[in-house]
Amino acid sequence: MKELEIKNSSNLKKATFDDQTNELVVEFRNGTKYKYFDVPNEIFNEFAKTVNEDGSAGKFFNANIKSYRFEKVED
Numbered sequence: 245m246k247e248l249e250i251k252n253s254s255n256l257k258k259a260t261f262d263d264q265t266n267e268l269v270v271e272f273r274n275g276t277k278y279k280y281f282d283v284p285n286e287i288f289n290e291f292a293k294t295v296n297e298d299g300s301a302g303k304f305f306n307a308n309i310k311s312y313r314f315e316k317v318e319d
Contacts, residue, residue: 248292253301261288268309269317277317280309 248259258271261283268283287308294304 246288246292248295250295250301252295252298256301256305259288259291259295261285263288268312270305270309277319278314279317280312280314283309283312 246261246263248261250256250258253273255272256270257273260269260271261267263285266282266284268280268288269277270280271277291301291304291309293299295301
């Protein structure tokens with residue numbers, strides 16, 4: 245399990261990636277969470293690199309992750 249705190253985004257707060265199942269849970273600043281399925285490890289690693297280098301997490305998310313199948317996570 246890999247966790248990523250997203251500090252440089254007005255919309256995204258945190259991402260948790262399970263590299264065994266390739267599921268990515270993204271938590272938004274408004275408190276909602278979505279689970280994205282079948283996300284390749286390489287995509288998560290590039291996302292983490294973008295976030296850690298102060299790139300645009302939102303742009304990367306919209307271009308590379310948002311199109312994967314997803315479901316809302318209910319707490």
